[in-house]
Amino acid sequence: MSTIEMTYRDAVRQTMVEEMDANPDVFLMGEDIGRYRGTFRVTEGLYDKYGVEKNDFIVPGIARRVVDTPIVEPGIVGFAIGAAMVGLRPIVEMMTMSFSILALDQIINHAAKIHYMTAGQAKVPLVVRGPGGAANQLSAQHSHSMEGWYAHVPGLKVVAPATPACAKGLLRTAIRDDNPVIFTENPGLYGIKGDVPEDREFSIPFGKARIARQGTDLSLIAYSRMVHVCLAAAEQLAERGISAEVVDVRSLLPLDTETIFASVAKTHRAVVVYEDWKNGGYGAEIAARIAEECFDDLDAPVGRVGGLNVPMPYSRVLELECIPNADDVLAAVNKIA
């Protein structure tokens, strides 16, 4: 499979373009995504491509397929749900996933339940995507990791890719899925580069974890940016003669327990790493599953590394204190090794 190197940001954009070109029902909605080109520039150039060049506007100045919206998350998501119920395939950009808290009623109480409440009469092929987690001193209200909140909800699917290739493969699957999908990016990942398959049909099924690094002595289990933190920790462990396997969960709901359990069965030790608040985050669910199902395989209790249980502080020193890093992972490994 021929590949091309690109950033995570470009992989997300390119996938949206490919799917919009392939299917006239796919369109984008969000705050500042059109004329302003997107807060993180993920939608750069799309207003020109789909609006100006095609002279295709829903009303003058607002592109039909790259819809600039007011700053009203419940309204945006509700609008998109309505459009999705009659077969359009909206991709909603959240400027940050922190703002999706305003839209929780629309996402949880509406989108996630429609297929069930209608007994399958209505599908909601909706993608809500955007950066989740801390960036650089965005402070308490803009640094949430929301994926664990959504992965709690039956009816949603939740993915959190760590690499450009995974972003591409999983976003294509998300756009083509007939159920509402939460696609969590991370502000710290947009600039990272990686090889991405050029095939316009390249996709990655949900519910398939990835072994990001092979190892034999212990399993580090993570998703999104924490995969890279675990890879750095694994590098340091290797210098100490410890072979760590890194499991990139990538799909939280559905969760690939098979791959996770197989890794634990091989290594007999596991540390789950997640950026969300440690208390009640999705890593706790993964740890519980391992404890429930792999008790006989384990040589030590399941370790957990999560974000500190505080609102994200502004000070860079304090912020870095909150976000798990490789040293935190090593400390957790030391407790069980």
Place this chain on the structure above:
Amino acid sequence: MLFIRHFERFSERAYRQGKAGGYLHVYIGMEALAVGWLTQIRQGYDYVITAYRDHAHALLLGSDPVACMAEIMGRRGGLSRGKGGSMHLYDIPKGFFGGWGIVGGHTPLGAGLAFASKYRGEDRVTLNFLGDGAANAGVFFESLNMAALYDVPCIFIIENNEFAMGTRLEYHAADTELHKRGYPFGMKHERLDGMDLLQVRQDAKRIIDWVRENQKPYLVEIMTYRFVGHGAADNDQTLYRTKDEVESARQRDPIALLMDYLTSNNLMTREKIEAIDAETEAEAERVYEEADASPHPDPSEVYDDVYSDMTPEVGH
């Protein structure tokens, strides 16, 4: 109108007899509103969405009454095979999109339905019903703004029955003329009567035609009154209104108004009307009995339709 009234009486009976649980909100007193509007759209083509007082809307759009009553009873023969209940009736092939339980929460969905038809260049109109209580919700204002911003063919219809559950209009809305909610968004808006069916039909036709032609949203506030409690569990209406007030409102019972019109204009005899009344009541009873014969869902169906293509993790 008569059938809706009798159907609603039987749905109340279902609740009293323990065949329906949860919440149940009937449309008694408000019939002319839904009848007037839903007979003026292109049924099956135009889109309709409403809140939880939704039985009349489903029936008027042609949903099988037995499937409606069976859903209210939580049976397998229901529109959603017992997954939705009274508040969540849906019949998508007939253009009925529910059936929603969060006050105001469905209003952006309705605007989104209208957006989809504009996106595709169709000339469908969406009727987006809500109650007077929902007219205060933030997301409703967001929906009005977005509908007007994108010029989508959506008619917001506030069914103003003067009560948000047990709270009277003047105690829940700072300005009780709810149609004015359209003004800040440059949206055409007016307050209309909802009790005189012939007038309601005329108003509905005029506005639906205008919206279809002009591809812009519209806000109407329609004055109506519910003769019964908010929900079947609303067991002390003296907390918010008097018997005299209800009696006085009943002077404009939409069914009585229409009967008077028909008899005083010699269009139908009192005897004929009474015969139709008895027939529809018998029909509603037949619907009730048939729905009651539908089996309860099998426990194994509990995971069906959480997703279109997968099952959640199984077990407690």
